[in-house]
Amino acid sequence: NAGVTQTPKFRVLKTGQSMTLLCAQDMNHEYMYWYRQDPGMGLRLIHYSVGEGTTAKGEVPDGYNVSRLKKQNFLLGLESAAPSQTSVYFCASSYLDRGPYEQYFGPGTRLTVT
Amino acid sequence: QKEVEQDPGPLSVPEGAIVSLNCTYSNSAFQYFMWYRQYSRKGPELLMYTYSSGNKEDGRFTAQVDKSSKYISLFIRDSQPSDSATYLCAMSAMTGGSYIPTFGRGTSLIVHP
Numbered sequence: 001n002a003g004v005t006q007t008p009k010f011r012v013l014k015t016g017q018s019m020t021l022l023c024a025q026d027m028n029h030e031y032m033y034w035y036r037q038d039p040g041m042g043l044r045l046i047h048y049s050v051g052e053g054t055t056a057k058g059e060v061p062d063g064y065n066v067s068r069l070k071k072q073n074f075l076l077g078l079e080s081a082a083p084s085q086t087s088v089y090f091c092a093s094s095y096l097d098r099g100p101y102e103q104y105f106g107p108g109t110r111l112t113v114t
Numbered sequence: 115q116k117e118v119e120q121d122p123g124p125l126s127v128p129e130g131a132i133v134s135l136n137c138t139y140s141n142s143a144f145q146y147f148m149w150y151r152q153y154s155r156k157g158p159e160l161l162m163y164t165y166s167s168g169n170k171e172d173g174r175f176t177a178q179v180d181k182s183s184k185y186i187s188l189f190i191r192d193s194q195p196s197d198s199a200t201y202l203c204a205m206s207a208m209t210g211g212s213y214i215p216t217f218g219r220g221t222s223l224i225v226h227p
Binding site: 043107 | 158
């Protein structure tokens with residue numbers, strides 16, 4: 001099993017450009033999450049999904065959109081990138097019954113917005 | 115004030131030392147308490163979790179939860195250089211029908227030979 005994979009691993013964007021980050025998991029997990037990690041700020045939840053076709057806002061959703069059209073994929077979109085969105089983005093997934101305590105994380109995407 | 119407070123460190127200890135990592139929290143509804151380990155430029159991985167109060171031991175690692183004080187700890191015995199990483203505490207409570215974790219800022223641990 002590949003576990004949780006993220007595409008791309010690195011990206012540099014100019015202010016105002018758009019992009020989509022792809023997260024894929026092969027563990028048949030119900031829950032999927034997008035986090036951003038900034039120095040001194042820890043992991044902050046952007047959006048999450050409890051199942052195919054459902055999404056919900058997390059702690060810092062502004063400037064991001066998500067979609068979960070297939071159970072195994074969770075997409076994070078930046079419509080108009082801003083320098084404040086420079087961060088490391090982590091995707092995670094979990095089983096429904098272990099969601100409270102067991103998340104599997106991807107390797108991260110390092111995004112720089114200039 | 116953040117719901118979960120964690121000293122970012124760094125915490126530097128000699129090999130073989132007992133390490134104590136701690137978090138405090140303000141939300142009394144938290145029921146699950148987790149510790150994740152994150153190596154440099156990698157994603158976090160779950161070390162161990164505890165439900166409600168009490169202790170849990172796994173090899174050299176012991177997790178403690180004191181709900182009355184809103185305080186959780188992770189102890190590492192006989193620390194090794196390979197334990198050098200960032201340790202993130204996380205806690206979850208039911209929110210809108212789902213348990214969604216809240217993470218601390220992480221503590222950077224350095225174990226030197």
